[in-house]
Amino acid sequence: MLDNLTQRLSGVIKNLRGQARLTESNIQDALREVRMALLEADVALPVVKDFIAQVKEAALGQEVIGNLNPGQAFIGVVHRELTKLMGEHNDALNLATTPPAVILMAGLQGAGKTTTSGKLAKLLREQQKKKVLLVSCDVYRPAAIEQLRTLAQQLEIDFFASDISQKPQDIALAAHDYAKKHYHDVLIVDTAGRLAIDAAMMEEIKQLNAALKPIETLFVVDAMTGQDAVNTAKAFGEALPLTGVILTKLDGDARGGAALSVRQITGKPIKFIGVSEKPNGLEAFHPERMASRVLGMGDVLSLLEEAQRGVDMAEAQKLAKKVQSGKGFDLNDFKMQIVQMRKMGGMSALMDKLPAQLSQAAAGAQVDDKQINRIEGIINSMTPLERSKPELIKASRKRRIAMGAGVQVMHVNQLLNQFEQSQKMMKMFSKGGMGKLMRGMAGKFPGLR
Known part of the structure; x- marks a missing residue:
């Protein structure tokens, strides 16, 4: 996410190291690099100009406090x-x-309104304990209603049925009446999109807005369209009383122009960001945390929140006791760690929230979600005895496990080597604390090729 911008800004900081004080002369080059980085990231020019002016004013003449260097x-x-x-x-x-x-x-076709509606319903149910009803008023796009119905079924969210013979406004009012009678807390209305902004589309959504009087009118926009995303959001904002923006597909956006421009240009807050295609791939947008991600600092707070929601605390405590005792860590525990990681969004989501140096180290180890799935498949092909006593797994057992998991014997060997490394680190932790664990990890994160 926003990798190009992060790399450019990290380079700027490195160039400032070694200076005793931030002055106009040594900051000018840095500001020029920041300006170029933002423009390359497709940030709107007026936004870049204002931003650079603000940074220059705030940074000039700042003393280096304590052990902080100018960078x-x-x-x-x-x-x-x-x-x-x-x-x-x-x-x-x-x-x-x-x-x-x-x-x-609201939004254009292809921005991800329908899937985002489902993700938002799931988030409201799980994080705010709301009873949610989903309804589609898109009577133009083939299978749009069916897509939302299927999504609602998968996520176990209530769905109000509609069909293409009805008028969007009639569907919306009927769904609202149903939601009221069945004590739903929230009604999420998915509307029709177009390939481009047109008068008919705007008129229809204006009528829906007037009829429903929504407390939230959210504009869903594809972050990967850069400045076009911002311009489209501005056009919708002029036609509708928007209350916020949802930026989708931010995980695929290496530039970041929309994320940095949309608030300034439209005056509307970014309320959520789409960070993966998975049902839990929608996050509340926190500007401070996003700024940390952009600058390569990671987003540890969001990572901790994900851990609190996704990790089974009873299992985690059980594992902690095993680690403290220095014995009993087996392949069942190893698999449990993988399952917990998946609940937190998988390796890609985890790496995206890590500070740049840690993320790069993990990337160098060549571990991704596909390989994690393979690890789980191999462990599932083992007997309970083999999981609890990995030392029993010799040549014939390896061949059987590999065949059962649909992999090669070398993949089984790689998994066992990785497990041995983890086991050694767990023993290190039980005997000497975090210091030894970190030293043991240095340079030994096992890659799975």
């Missing part, structure tokens, strides 16, 4: 200004109204 001082200034640029704080959904609270989803 760190400068990155602190850039971080604060990036946070301001994107909105300073998270703008949560406003659901404070007589139920059902109506959320109207």
